[in-house]
Amino acid sequence: MSLRLTNTLTRRTESFQPLVPGEVSIYCCGVTVYDLCHLGHARSYIVWDVLRRYLIWSGYRVKFVQNITDIDDKILQRAAKEGRSMQEVSESNIVAFQDDMAALNILPPDRVPRATQCLDAIRAMIGELESSGAAYSADGDVYFAVMGQPDYGKLSGRSLSEQQEGASGRLNSEEESRKRHPFDFALWKGVKPGEPSFPSPWGPGRPGWHIECSAMVRQELGNTIDIHLGGADLIFPHHENEIAQSEAANAEPLARFWLHNGMVNVDGEKMSKSLGNFTTIRSLLASGVSPMTLRLFVLQAHYRKPLDFTREALDAAATGWHGLNEALQLGLNPTFTAALRWGAAAAAAQPAPDPDPDFGHGHDVGLETSRQGFIDALDDDLNTSAALAVLFELARPLRALARRLERGSEASGEDRALQGRWQLLQQLSGVLGLELEASPSSAAEAAIGPEPEVIQALISERLAARQQKRYPDADAIRDQLRADGIELIDRPDGGTEWIRR
RNA sequence: GGCGGCAUGGCCAAGUGGUAAGGCAGAGGAUUGCAAAUCCUUUACCCCCAGUUCGAAUCUGGGUGCCGCCUCCA
Structure with missing residues (x-):
């Protein structure tokens, strides 16, 4: 076709x-x-x-x-x-x-x-x-x-x-x-x-x-x-x-x-x-709507149909883009690529100028299906909505992996094998002009909220409370930090991570 | 009045003959001291009526509602 x-x-x-x-x-x-x-x-x-x-x-x-x-x-x-x-x-x-x-x-x-x-x-x-x-x-x-x-x-x-x-x-x-x-x-x-x-x-x-x-x-x-x-x-x-x-x-x-x-x-x-x-x-961009959110919002509808602009739809697009962005981060964030041992090749990967006809041969057949699905969608009078569905499906396991890594999990051999999937996602996203943005935990946002030292002190305090089974006190600290945009993550080994939301 | 288009779950939105992609939101379960994340499961009389067909969201006719263009506009 x-x-x-x-x-x-x-x-x-x-x-x-x-x-x-x-x-x-x-x-x-x-x-x-x-x-x-x-x-x-x-x-x-x-x-x-x-x-x-x-x-x-x-x-x-x-x-x-x-x-x-x-x-x-x-x-x-x-x-x-x-x-x-x-x-x-x-x-x-x-x-x-x-x-x-x-x-x-x-x-x-x-x-x-x-x-x-x-x-x-x-x-x-x-x-x-x-x-x-x-x-x-x-x-x-x-x-x-x-x-x-x-x-x-x-x-x-x-x-x-x-x-x-x-x-x-x-x-x-x-x-x-x-x-x-x-x-x-x-x-x-x-x-x-x-x-x-x-x-x-x-x-x-x-x-x-x-x-x-x-x-x-x-x-x-x-x-x-x-x-x-x-x-x-x-x-x-x-x-x-x-x-x-x-x-x-x-x-x-x-x-x-x-x-x-x-x-x-x-x-x-x-x-x-x-x-x-x-x-x-x-004014949209100044109000905090990211450019990629706007692109996603637009591309979720077919180009010839009227598109209703509502705050709710824009918010949904923002959340949707956030998920894709997390998956895209995987191969471009040095911390992740190091954990996955993907090497420099991954970080350097750019959208190819042509579809690679050999892609999928000897590789994951599912990826070739995805790639073809994406092409079929756009071939059909630029059905970007259907093309996005392919992207979201590609992204799902990558996003889950990114979240696990962000929370300090070790990468398994299975995780490392997702490199080809990530590369395909990155390439196809690029065709829609959807490209990585700075992650929410970037320096700019890190400047907002409590100092890391303060957070660490509260985590220690909470740990003591938990060890003494004073759970209401421990939860009070969690709630207090959450109000400040800090989410605590208890790891299985007893350690506690935190991220800004 | 003329020309064109649209009506799909709580919201957005694909799907043009074989019983409904995806996103957002929600529900239940596993897991967790509680969370978070993850995994599993789950949520549609496709505007109405009639017709064609073995079979229609999808085709035909009629109806209803909404929109665009006919003045500058992406």
């Missing part, structure tokens, strides 16, 4: 084969940088990051382009409100966006074109569309004429005739009156007083929203790309219009596969900047 993806264009799940064998070209619609990114953006980019990592892991050479819209009405509004220039607003939000993406372990795109840096390509394409009659200019604006495109609406499943009535009610603004058809959209907007502008054959102004993507795709990746990505809210009008422009200009299909991710909902409603019901990525 091979990768199958649900293509919005055909409304079917189809077998994916790139145009050029071994190479995949991907364009992903990026953000308009007028504000910080929220969980909805995180979902989208996490999901596409997994697609990209999976393709790379499968052996493809992937070229991944993602734009940044740095000129737009909203940015101008924000700039006016804050007394800053459009560039200042864009720049600060671009930096914040890139920080957020890095924090979420999302691979940076190969190319990140910005609208303001692609004006030549944009103007060239508008010029072509105007010359061919696909677009027309009107009072310094240039509009795309949808009536000239017989297949307009093929992505979103709308027909112009059916939509006309509903749309006619919006013919009120000055801009609308310049359009020949209500669905016509601006390729170039003539400058208005007080706005920044760029020169063009149609007079000073700035590009419309949709044209930048068409121009960038052609410039960076060519006329036809393998996969075009974006949120489901972009299907209409943005992607529909991209198709119209690109295909009118190039006379070739824009993209072979159109993939769209579902929205993040809050109380059953879409999280969005305009509704104001959003939680930004950085």
Whole structure:
């Protein structure tokens, strides 16, 4: 079996084969940088990051382009409100966006074109569309004429005739009156007083929203790309219009596969900047939600379905990630690897660039089954939920082992034999971008709570109480330490360990 | 009004014809002075009605509820 993806264009799940064998070209619609990114953006980019990592892991050479819209009405509004220039607003939000993406372990795109840096390509394409009659200019604006495109609406499943009535009610603004058809959209907007502008054959102004993507795709990746990505809210009008422009200009299909991710909902409603019901990525991270928890939260649902954002679901993901993290610690924590005699090879193991076809041959057959289960899951239209189930099953004994070692147990020969399982878990987790984080007992958290000397003193006190069978006193000490986040573990040999929780 | 999607246990969520993955939470047992951890066991009339079929959560028709897009939005 091979990768199958649900293509919005055909409304079917189809077998994916790139145009050029071994190479995949991907364009992903990026953000308009007028504000910080929220969980909805995180979902989208996490999901596409997994697609990209999976393709790379499968052996493809992937070229991944993602734009940044740095000129737009909203940015101008924000700039006016804050007394800053459009560039200042864009720049600060671009930096914040890139920080957020890095924090979420999302691979940076190969190319990140910005609208303001692609004006030549944009103007060239508008010029072509105007010359061919696909677009027309009107009072310094240039509009795309949808009536000239017989297949307009093929992505979103709308027909112009059916939509006309509903749309006619919006013919009120000055801009609308310049359009020949209500669905016509601006390729170039003539400058208005007080706005920044760029020169063009149609007079000073700035590009419309949709044209930048068409121009960038052609410039960076060519006329036809393998996969075009974006949120489901972009299907209409943005992607529909991209198709119209690109295909009118190039006379070739824009993209072979159109993939769209579902929205993040809050109380059953879409999280969005305009509704104001959003939680930004950085506020989530600042509130103590780990990046990997966020990834797990997102990947537990199928990418095309709506995902409800609730505190409970996030907490469940945090606990779930904690368990996976414990298993991943096993091969990367020097104390554990020493106990298991796994050696440097284990610590150095990284996700392999390709699936190892020999894996499992002469090894644990169960591991090969797991590996294949993981591949089958992702091949099935990126069923990350099913892929995670494989990871959790791989992790279960590793996690148990890590906990036993943490509590001072000796490693058995059987434990040492789990190295291959750990390596597979690490490799597959990496495909989902789930990677080890500092353990909770890291230096930062160790600074909180009682000093080790104090704890030891209390443990001694408790030991005395236990020896005298004054159990209520002993338990009082346990409870007191627990309130301070310290858990006591009595070992069979009579010793007492403690860990911070 | 038009187009599209969704409804699975306490919560989240896979599963598209052969009686239901996984995560979180819960219960019982073993073990422990008590704990912790570990191990074992365990928790589903798949929104409703009708139909197709030997057999349906899964297909068809109808109904109900919810959501997205049709204006900027990942």
